[in-house]
Amino acid sequence: MADQKPSIPKGTRDFSPVEMMRRNFIFDIIKEVFQRYGYLPIETPAMENLSTLTGKYGEEGDRLLFKILNSGDYLKKTSIEDFESPNLNKLAAKISEKGLRYDLTVPFARYVVQNRNDITFPFKRYQIQPVWRADRPQKGRYREFYQCDVDVIGSNSLINEVELVLIIDEVFDKLGINTIIKINNRKILSGIAEVIGEADKMIDITVAIDKLDKIGLEKVNEELEAKGLSKQAIEKLQPILNLEGILKEKFPKLKEILKNSKIGMEGIEELMTMLTHLKDLNLKNKWRFDLTLARGLNYYTGAIFEVVAKDIKFGSICGGGRYDDLTGIFGLPEVSGVGISFGADRVYDVMNELNLFPEESSITSKVMFVNFGKEEEKFCLKLIKEIRQAGISAELYPDSVKMKKQMKYANNKNIPYVVLVGENEMKNNLITVKDMQSGEQTETSLKEFIEKVL
């Protein structure tokens, strides 16, 4: 048999039972918190029309979209010229009209617009599904990964932002991860761009600023210059990048710098309101205003968030922000939304490296019955039914094979009790219970056994 080795695509993973138990542990906590804050679940398809997805994530995002080849004769819309002059984007549009979703926010915006008549606003939903990105995988980066999104759409209130931070705080507290919640506001960044006279280069500026603590001031300036910012603009930016000190000192300085920018002052106001609330709410995790937080996604317009684990160097494990006009693109203007997304896979990796998962005790059957043959099978099934009805997970080894094999199975599966019912036990209406940990073996009645295990 010259069978080829099976494998899965780069950047995707299988999950074993143990891994799934742990992943579900994370999902359950997140879901529970989301629902306790009044958010309800929805799901959307794995694939969307490409027109829904393209242009929402910036140039980089478009490149990372997985495109789905049209079914049937996917070349029928193409012509010879398409292949002679290789304009890949144009060609791609002709042979592919669907793509795998890149995040959950854009499909959500599409959902809201499409179902606007059936939705009561403000609409609070959560969504836990995989997303796909055609990125080169590396540590903490996958091509298929789960996001856990909570968004509220149709409300401008900053209470939403505050509550989202509370959700972040509660989730990570429950998971046992110490985090730093970084908060900023895109309006402040816009204001800065405006003040230094480069309003249209907002994105480039923010992306560069974002790297400040990673590559340092000098490199940031280099990058800004490379992006075409004027010398004067970069000069003007320096005092802002050098803003140091605690909030109390930073804020007045920032206010002074932004005083001529309407949007900048708006951002300051918003941030102030949020931070004042948060101060009163005694969060368990650290949080702070971080001027260098920018976030790459194009659609954010107001508050932005990012969460990193404190005890380990890893990318961000949660991020989000306010988007004022995402639904506008789909024909429903002036509806603002705000939301965050937990990266389940990175949360998993962080918890795994920090050993934060609880001991798995209930992941397997509590009891296994050894299979001695046809007659015993019949007898045992009745006993097992009773055990299961008592709420104890139990199984009968399905085949009457060598005892050694059956015991080994129980051992490998970490089943704590093995029950043996053969001729003698059936006659006396008793069961023999082997405690797999101690190796001790006792004869007892079914009733007594159930009581003991419970």
Next chain:
RNA sequence: GUGCCUAUAGCUCAGUUGGUUAGAGCAUCGGAUUGUGGUUCCGAGGGUCGUGGGUUCAAAUCCCAUUAGGCACCCCA
């Protein structure tokens, strides 16, 4: 999209300056033990050395190409 590294049994890896029939541990299966696992002992199966080409009397080993995987950058959860 750019750069670097790796590829030998199901898994993790050894394999000398190129030299007989390519090894180990784990896992699997069988036996010691037909109603007793985890420990122990004995045994077995499992490989076109990622693929294709080249150099050589001789290639897992050297060279080229190709494919796949990993890491870093970019960007991001």
